[in-house]
Amino acid sequence: MRAEIQNMKQELSTISMMDEFARYARLERKINKMTDKLKTHVKARTAQLAKIKWVINIVFYILQAALMISLIWKYYSEPVTVLPSKWLAPLERLVAFPTGVAGGVGITCWLVVCNKVVAIMLHPFS
Amino acid sequence: MEEDGGGAAAATPGPPAGLSASQRRAELRRRKLLMNSEERINRIMGFHRPAAKDDDSHGESKLQHEQDKSNSLPVPSVSKRIVLGDSVCNMAGPADHAGSMVDLKGDKDLFSKTPELLNEGTSELRHRTRGELPSEAAPRPPRHGLEQYLSRFDEALKLRNQLMHEKPSQENGNAVEEFDSFRIFRLVGCALLAIAVRAFVCKYLSIFAPFLTLQLAYMGLSKYFPKSEKKVKTTVLTAALLLSGIPAEVISRSMDTYSKMGDVFTDLCVYFFTFIFCHELALFFGSEVP
Numbered sequence: 001m002r003a004e005i006q007n008m009k010q011e012l013s014t015i016s017m018m019d020e021f022a023r024y025a026r027l028e029r030k031i032n033k034m035t036d037k038l039k040t041h042v043k044a045r046t047a048q049l050a051k052i053k054w055v056i057n058i059v060f061y062i063l064q065a066a067l068m069i070s071l072i073w074k075y076y077s078e079p080v081t082v083l084p085s086k087w088l089a090p091l092e093r094l095v096a097f098p099t100g101v102a103g104g105v106g107i108t109c110w111l112v113v114c115n116k117v118v119a120i121m122l123h124p125f126s
Numbered sequence: 127m128e129e130d131g132g133g134a135a136a137a138t139p140g141p142p143a144g145l146s147a148s149q150r151r152a153e154l155r156r157r158k159l160l161m162n163s164e165e166r167i168n169r170i171m172g173f174h175r176p177a178a179k180d181d182d183s184h185g186e187s188k189l190q191h192e193q194d195k196s197n198s199l200p201v202p203s204v205s206k207r208i209v210l211g212d213s214v215c216n217m218a219g220p221a222d223h224a225g226s227m228v229d230l231k232g233d234k235d236l237f238s239k240t241p242e243l244l245n246e247g248t249s250e251l252r253h254r255t256r257g258e259l260p261s262e263a264a265p266r267p268p269r270h271g272l273e274q275y276l277s278r279f280d281e282a283l284k285l286r287n288q289l290m291h292e293k294p295s296q297e298n299g300n301a302v303e304e305f306d307s308f309r310i311f312r313l314v315g316c317a318l319l320a321i322a323v324r325a326f327v328c329k330y331l332s333i334f335a336p337f338l339t340l341q342l343a344y345m346g347l348s349k350y351f352p353k354s355e356k357k358v359k360t361t362v363l364t365a366a367l368l369l370s371g372i373p374a375e376v377i378s379r380s381m382d383t384y385s386k387m388g389d390v391f392t393d394l395c396v397y398f399f400t401f402i403f404c405h406e407l408a409l410f411f412g413s414e415v416p
Contacts, residue, residue: 088334
């Protein structure tokens with residue numbers, strides 16, 4: 001459609017407005033009509049793309065939440081790593097949650113930390 | 127139609143005598159249309175006229191009265207009104223609006239003077255301190271709910287403008303760059319500290335103690351970096367809170383605290399991640415048992 005509009009514009013530039021006014025006006029009206037049609041199409045396509053993007057985002061967030069919940073569910077009692085408990089004082093219980101292992105790093109804490117770090121790393125690309 | 131026009135023309139000075147009948151009719155019709163439009167505008171603006179016979183003079187006198195009211199405001203309040211947003215400026219007149227960008231003051235000034243400004247506005251806003259009610263504001267009749275809502279919306283726009291113009295114009299060019307540099311500086315500092323702590327300190331001390339020390343150092347160092355954290359990114363939330371009646375000062379301070387807490391949490395995450403990563407590397411390569 002864009003190529004067609006370009007062609008018509010080129011054709012319009014070859015027509016003398018004073019000599020062939022009727023033809024000129026007819027072609028101009030046609031160009032205007034085509035341009036409006038193109039705008040409508042572009043708008044519709046943009047709206048559709050935005051909708052698809054929104055749906056993909058929602059699906060992605062749901063999958064991410066499901067993955068996290070399943071990881072926490074599966075590894076809630078196993079620490080990711082174990083450090084000497086005095087290194088993590090006074091927050092060792094919070095860090096170890098929900099494993100309950102002294103000095104352990106729980107999956108919940110580790111997921112939160114990894115989420116944040118990945119978000120920071122991806123920030124320049126977003 | 128023409129009879130109505132004639133009736134309306136009776137209240138106003140008639141057309142010149144030298145006109146023909148058709149010209150006179152056209153003139154009457156034109157005046158009738160003008161009067162109708164003016165009446166409609168007055169109805170929209172909320173000026174109720176008691177009688178139809180003195181509509182022109184009465185409407186004009188009311189408009190004049192409103193203008194006089196707004197023009198008779200004291201000078202400092204006008205300058206404050208100017209600061210706080212375009213819509214408020216429009217009420218004060220075009221001359222006030224023209225000087226709106228001239229009298230920008232500091233944030234504290236803006237916030238501390240907001241209640242006075244609101245007392246002089248068209249409606250009463252919630253975040254006005256009650257002790258500062260002027261004597262002239264009390265006998266005013268209550269305005270329409272729509273106007274109150276619009277004035278709250280003006281408040282939202284006002285805070286947005288404040289957030290946008292908080293920084294002086296000379297910093298606008300490289301504000302984002304400086305903010306990024308400070309943020310990168312913070313993150314790199316946290317990562318380096320985590321490596322150092324894993325290598326030297328953690329055997330003697332909790333790993334959170336050096337982190338807290340580093341945060342204190344950052345608080346001191348932040349004075350030497352241009353502050354550009356307050357961006358327009360919280361506009362929607364800010365507007366929503368303002369429209370729900372929370373004072374602008376409280377919102378601004380809360381946002382400031384919230385952003386600082388977010389920065390500290392980000393630093394903590396980077397620090398902890400780097401520490402655990404280094405610990406695992408040390409365990410893997412050096413087979414060092416803690």
